[in-house]
Amino acid sequence: MEILGKILGNEARVKIMRLFLLNKSKSFKTKDIIKRSRVRSDVVQRELRVLASVNFIKKRLRTPLEWFFDSSFKYAGEFEDLLVRSDNLNKEKLLDYFRKVGRVKLVIASGVFIKNNNSRVDLLIVGDRMKRGKIEDGVRRLEAEIGAELVYAVFETKEFIYRLSMYDKLIRDILDYPHEILLQAKELSRTLTLAK
Secondary structure (H helix, E strand, O other), rough: OOOHHHHHHHHHHHHHHHOOOOOOOOOOOOHHHHHHHHOOHHHHHHHHHHOOOOEEEEEEEEOOOEEEEOOOOHHHHHHHHHHHOOOOOOOHHHHHHOOOOOOOEEEEEOHHHOOOOOOOOEEEEEEEEEHHHHHHHHHHHHHHOOOOOOOOEEEEHHHHHHHHOOHHHHHHHHHHHHOOEEEEEEHHHHHHHHHH
16 A cells, blocks of 8 residues: 555545545545545545546535535546555454454455455454454454455354354355455364365
């Protein structure tokens, strides 16, 4: 994201543009853009003016005012290729969001991270003594970074192994379809190998 931020002016603009590109049919109040992008209010105001001046977004004159993606934007496809379809799965950076949430033993990315719209979840986290609040905070920060709401599942190791042994539909849907294992503890390697 640093490179794109430098090319496009700043990281805040990249976050806001991704938010609109990934949610083309939605409109957002300014306070929602601030919350979802995790960008300061004054910066969001400035970036909205810039993006509106080039017809990337438009105002919907309601009370309160709402912003939406301008579907007639001339370079929509090019920006979508650059900001949405390009590889946004930086393994180490993604794992950094969950380093201090407990004893994480397995992290699997799918869905938005591997450009698969048919995935049931975008992120699976398995571990022990995990702090749900810190996981939610990591997910929210990650959502702001990539511009999309994430569907995620969190399991304690015992529960995950039990569900895996019972051929739980959610677990099977994650493992049987395209995904990428970002982190895997040795103790789960054998379990996952046997489950295939």
